[in-house]
Amino acid sequence: MSDKFYPIPIEKLAAWMLRDLHQDQLFGIHRSLWFQPNPHQPFRMRRYGQLLETPIGVAAGPHTQLAQNIITAWLTGARYMELKTVQTLDAIEVTKPCIDMSDEGYNCEWSQELQLQQSFDEYLNGWIIIHWLRHHLGWDHDTESGLIFNMSVGYDLAGIQNPNVQTFLDKMVSCPVQLSEKLNRLKGILPGLGDIQIPQRMTDNITLSTMHGCPPDEIERIGKYLIHERKLHTTIKLNPTLLGPDQLRDLLHNQLGFNTIHVPDLAFEHDLKYDGALDLIRSLQIAAGQAGVEFGIKLTNTLEVENLKGNLPDNEPMVYMSGRALHPISVLVAEKLQSDFDGQLDISFSAGADAFNLAEILECNIRPVTVCSDLLKPGGYARLHQYLEILNEKILATGSTNLTEFILSHSDGEEDVTQAGLANLKAYAGSVSADERYHQHHFPNQSIKTDRPLMTFDCIAAPCINECAVNQDIPGYMYHAARGDFQRALEIILRNNPMPHVAGLVCDHLCQSKCTRINYDRPLLIRGIKHFIAEHANGKTDPRCAPFNGHTVAIIGGGPAGLSAAYFLAQDGFEVEIFESKSQVGGMTAGTIPSFRMDAAGLAADVARIKRLGVIIHTGTEINPARFEALRSHFDYIFVAVGAQVGKRLDIPGEKCSGVLDQLTFLQSVHSAERPKPGDSVLVIGGGNSAMDAARTAKRIVGTKGSVTVVYRRTVAQMPADRDEIGELGIEGIKLIELTAPIEILEMNGHVTGLRCQKMVLGEIDASGRRQPVAAGEPYFDIPA
Secondary structure, eight states: OOSSOOOOOHHHHHHHHHHHHTTTEETTEEGGGSOOOOTTOTTOEEETTEEESSSEEEOSSGGGSSHHHHHHHHHTTOOEEEOOOBOSOOOOOOOSSOEEOSSSEEEOOOSOSSOHHHHHHHHHHHHHHHHHHHHHTTOOOSSSOOOEEEEEEOSOHHHHTSHHHHHHHHHHHOOHHHHHHHHHHHTTTSTTGGGOOOOSOOOSEEEEOOOTTOOHHHHHHHHHIIIIISOOEEEEEEOGGGGOHHHHHIIIIIISOOTTOOOOHHHHHSSOOHHHHHHHHHHHHHHHHHHTOOEEEEEOOOEEEEOOSSSSOTTOSEEEEESTTTHHHHHHHHHHHHHHTTTOOOEEEOSSOOTTTHHHHHHTTOOOEEESGGGGSTTGGGHHHHHHHHHHHHHHHTTOSSHHHHHHTTSTTOOOHHHHHHHHHHHHHHHGGGOGGGSGGGSOOOOOOOSSOOBTTBOOOOHHHHHSTTOOOHHHHHHHHHTTOHHHHHHHHTTTOSOHHHHHHHOOOGGGGGOGGGGTSOOOOHHHHHHHHHHHOOSOOOOOOOOOOSOEEEEEOOSHHHHHHHHHHHHTTOEEEEEOSSSSSOTHHHHTSOTTTOOHHHHHHHHHHHHHTTOEEEOSOOOOHHHHHHHHHHOSEEEEOOOOOSOOOOOOTTTTSBTOOOHHHHHHHHHTTOOOOOOSEEEEEOOSHHHHHHHHHHHHHHGGGSEEEEEOSSOGGGOOSOHHHHHHHHHTTOEEEOSEEEEEEEEETTEEEEEEEEEEEEEEEOTTSSEEEEEOOOOOEEEEO
16 A cells, blocks of 8 residues: 555546445445434534534544545535645655554644645545535535635745745635536536536635744734735634643643653744734734634644654654643643633634544534544544534533534523633633543553554454464454353353453453554453353353373463363363362462452362363372472373462562562462561552552551552553552552662661662663663652551
8 A cells, every 4th residue: 555645536536436326335434424414403503604514624634635535524524624734845755654643643744745736636626526415415405515625824924925825825715717627527427517506716714834833923924914915714723832831741741641742842942932822813813803804713733742652753853742632731722712812712623622522622612623633543534423423412412402502501501602612611621631531541552453464365353362362262252242142152262261260350451452442432341251251151161072082191280371281181182180289279360369359269160160171180289309200100291380489579688688578478478368467568669460469468458557658660651550450559548659769678677667769760762662760860768668
């Protein structure tokens, strides 16, 4: 597949469409996902004196360059089309790849990839086809087209005044010759085209998109040129840096948790400042009033950040962030500006908008709302169907018949829509940063891509299967579980997972990190569903065993590895015996993982199934050299599955003093009913699941009178433990100190008294893909224990 844009002649585009329409779809979008307008829909609005059938559209981006993309956006409900920004330099080589939309979006693409004449042709092609589709589909019950094409230009006045941009602007405003020529080419191809009056004027409005760092006086000069000389309704796109470095960084890092996003000082230094923005807006409002056109602002542009994720080319030091991390920032900018203008600003919005916050944005009298990042994810334009479906439900639920009534319905009796919108905006700005949807941890999985090679004819495979340690047929058992056939679902699980009760509780569930639902909302709770299936399947589910094949196997160790080996060997006809040194089999699942995470009855059920296959289990059996030799002489094969029995050491001074335990020793002692007495102040060093188990177990021992603190050298966002386990720390009253590395264990008379620590900061990305903690250079500090 090429990474270049290639325009399609309008005749071929029309022929393609006609073939698709015969199949009840267009450009891959099925008819069921098309938006069908009618005059009674409550979300209609007017802008620049024109009807908009919906208050949503597509923001200027790579998806508003080609005609088929613009048509598809319209077909699925977009009506405010922010056409891709054009500039005088129209032969720029754009760095590729230029877009990363795994979660919050990043791009290093800021210019059109078509030449100006090509851009005009694509926009005119889209304009013609949309008008024909309205007629052909019977959606032209209004005399107005119901959509607006919004031009976008950049990046300085000199460039805009160059002949190639001037010609582009002239033709966008009036193109009778070009329109007539294309209509003649389409004669005999599109039925009924001659019955339609297609306006020669594609647009009378424009958005100014300036480069990050464009001087305020240059922005004002361009705005006044567009208003006074071009007589265009004009919108100025402003940057999120208006919030200021302190407030923006506090919101992004401390409140939302996006600690790995670094906004350089330069982004604030070279961008328009807040007071300058107020002066600019007031000046252009006056100019627009004098010229008899409308003026507004667009919030917001992308946020300039350092290129640290590694998904975009290294030769681009800065990239531009969009999506959900930008949403709360832009909402706060909107509230700040609208408050200073007493609700009178015309604000359109594009910053992390999606189907679930669209209604909240519109309640603030901010409209229209355009989308880019969300549509560049799987599902694409088809996502817009959900936008309007949810919006319609929310409007009707308030008893409103239009957007004005909808805005007023949320404002405690306010009768003025501008004041109602301002009140709603203040309320939304006060709550948006607390909304979990915009917190980094809400979406911990960055990509569903796996390391499986992608072959030419092998493009469909469930990534959850590839990521699963035993390659379970996850879609298969989920399918049957969804239909209530838990018996069949369990049979599928047991093909390659002998311990569904155990795996349903304590598996690392890597599969969930590659669930394709991540592209839309949250991953399915695959591990929990597996446990539910194991608990609710009725009837016999034991797999069949082949006849005895004449071979015997001894397995040393009755943990998950030994039990699994026995399960599969027995099915293949081997005679299997397990030798376990402890009083029960299960390994870590039986003797280390806390009881609040591991169900003993479930483990027993999994073991019982393995025993029913004919596996003989010997517990309390130590394997010394003599017994090992005896096994070698008695069995054909020996499988050693003794597991990882030694806890990890820190190798720092004081580690051998009394009161210092590794996590395995501590957890095993609790399981054996020794009930250790750790004292009233416990420190747990580490950020993995075993550290979480140790901390939560210790808290249950010390109770409300004692304290437990987890010390971790990286940040919470980088902890390898399950998000749920980390979340339980706060719920259970366990303190977490991040960016803190242990230096020395303090002792007195041979017993631990505390931990000497060093403050860390995040440095460069290491081999694990995480930013490496490095010493902050501050004095050491002590934590008592």
